[in-house]
Amino acid sequence: xxxxxxxxxxxxxxxxxxxxxxxxxxxxxxxxxxxxxxxxxxxxxxxxxxxxxxxxxxxxxxxxxxxxxxxxxxxxxxxxxxxxxxxxxxxxxxxxxxxxxxxxxxxxxxxxxxxxxxxxxxxxxxxxxxxxxxxxxxxxxxxxxxxxxxxxxxxxxxxxxxxxxxxxxxxxxxxxxxxxxxxxxxxxxxxxxxxxxxxxxxxxxxxxxxxxxxxxxxxxxxxxxxxxxxxxxxxxxxxxxxxxxxxxxxxxxxxxxxxxxxxxxxxxxxxxxxxxxxxxxxxxx
Numbered sequence: 441x442x443x444x445x446x447x448x449x450x451x452x453x454x455x456x457x458x459x460x461x462x463x464x465x466x467x468x469x470x471x472x473x474x475x476x477x478x479x480x481x482x483x484x485x486x487x488x489x490x491x492x493x494x495x496x497x498x499x500x501x502x503x504x505x506x507x508x509x510x511x512x513x514x515x516x517x518x519x520x521x522x523x524x525x526x527x528x529x530x531x532x533x534x535x536x537x538x539x540x541x542x543x544x545x546x547x548x549x550x551x552x553x554x555x556x557x558x559x560x561x562x563x564x565x566x567x568x569x570x571x572x573x574x575x576x577x578x579x580x581x582x583x584x585x586x587x588x589x590x591x592x593x594x595x596x597x598x599x600x601x602x603x604x605x606x607x608x609x610x611x612x613x614x615x616x617x618x619x620x621x622x623x624x625x626x627x628x629x630x631x632x633x634x635x636x637x638x639x640x641x642x643x644x645x646x647x648x649x650x651x652x653x654x655x656x657x658x659x660x661x662x663x664x665x666x667x668x669x670x671x672x673x674x675x676x677x678x679x680x681x682x683x684x685x686x687x688x689x690x691x692x693x694x695x696x697x698x699x700x701x702x703x704x705x706x707x708x709x710x711x712x713x714x715x716x717x718x719x720x721x722x723x724x725x
Contacts, residue, residue, distance in 0.1 A: 441466040441534045441564075442526060446548035448472070449587035454538065457594030464598060466536070469523065472514045475547035477677055481623040483551070489517070499680045504700045520555055527559050536564045536601065540585040542672065543629040550616040550635070553604060557613070563604045568597055569632065584672075628671060640681070643673055647681055651691060651708050659701035682706060 443454060443466050451468050458464045478495050482488030493511065500507035527533050537552065539545040549565070556563050572580045573593045583589050589597070604612075615635070619627060624637030650665045662675050662682075679697060686693045686706075695704030 441536050442523065443468045443536050443538060444471065444523070444552070445469075445538050445586060446471050446545045447540075447585060447587065450538065450540075450585070453587050453589065453591055454594065456591035460591060461595050461598070464594075469519060471516050471519060471548045471552060473516050473548070473551075474544050474674060475551045476543035476627045477625060477673060479623055479625070480551075480620050483620060484555075499676050502683050502697050503676050503679050504698060504703075505676065516551075520552065524556075524559075527562060534562050534564055535559070536566060537604075538586055539565065539567045539569075540583060540588075541567075541569045541629065542584045543627050543635060544672075545585075546629050546633055546635060547619075547627050549633075550612055550619070553609070554613040554616050556604075557609045560606055560609050561603060564601050565604050566597060566601050567633075568600070571597075571600075573597075626673075640684075643669070643671075643678065643681055644685060647678065647685065648690065648708065651706060653708050653710060655694065655705040655707045657702050658695070658697065658704045658706060661706045662701070 441464070443458075443464075445451060445454060445468065448470060451470060454468050458466070458468075473492075473496075479492050480488070481491070483492060496514075497507050497511055500510060523535060527535065535556070537549060539549050553563065553565075568583065568586065568589070570582060573583055573589050573596075575581050575588075576590060581588075612633075615633075619635060619637060622637040625640035626638040626642045627635050628638055628642070630636050646669050647665055650668050651661060656664075658679075662678050665678055666672065666675065682691065682693065683697060685691045690709055691706060692709050693704055693706050697704050
């Protein structure tokens, strides 16, 4: 079998689970892009694919990440090509798709499964949706991502495997086409596999309410914002929204966001800078 996940952090925990159960033996592949954000219209066509790559590059160029290097690493189309090649060459091979209860994984599933209808009967899905697991302290919890789950718990989870049905191969691509037509910047999971579209400002309230009037280093601010978000997204997306909010003069950024996470500071925009400075001096004393 071939295992497939949608987040890099999931690879290690799944490989550890495979070491515990030889019946799960197989390579672990990764779909790298986060299809829960960004343009997806005509994504299977060259023009739509390039539009999405250009969008990601514009965000990465604002960040300390090596945009050229990362863009070179992400080629999900080639990953799917190789998967199909392996399935064609070995008629007994199965593809096991692992998903956590989050928009990143579910949108990745929709993007992927819409390309695999020819392999109906050999595509297996394991959707760990609203299921209880045991954490390291022995307590029951409901994970939203695979990498939150202990490796030994995957041995229980594997029993949930089921083949993607013929009906799903008809309905799921229709759902993905709806999302492509809407072409929103943000996609959220409402429950089950239901994805809803939202505009780019969806996370702005979370960002603003987790900033203060005091300057914070960029890495600390973004870590705090991501840690307190109920609905998660990535650091590159948050940084992009910070730059957009700064352009709208709702927040202030001091420094170069592309240089390093510690090379810029961020705070809420002060309506009266002199009063804010007075308050800061009072606090310091």
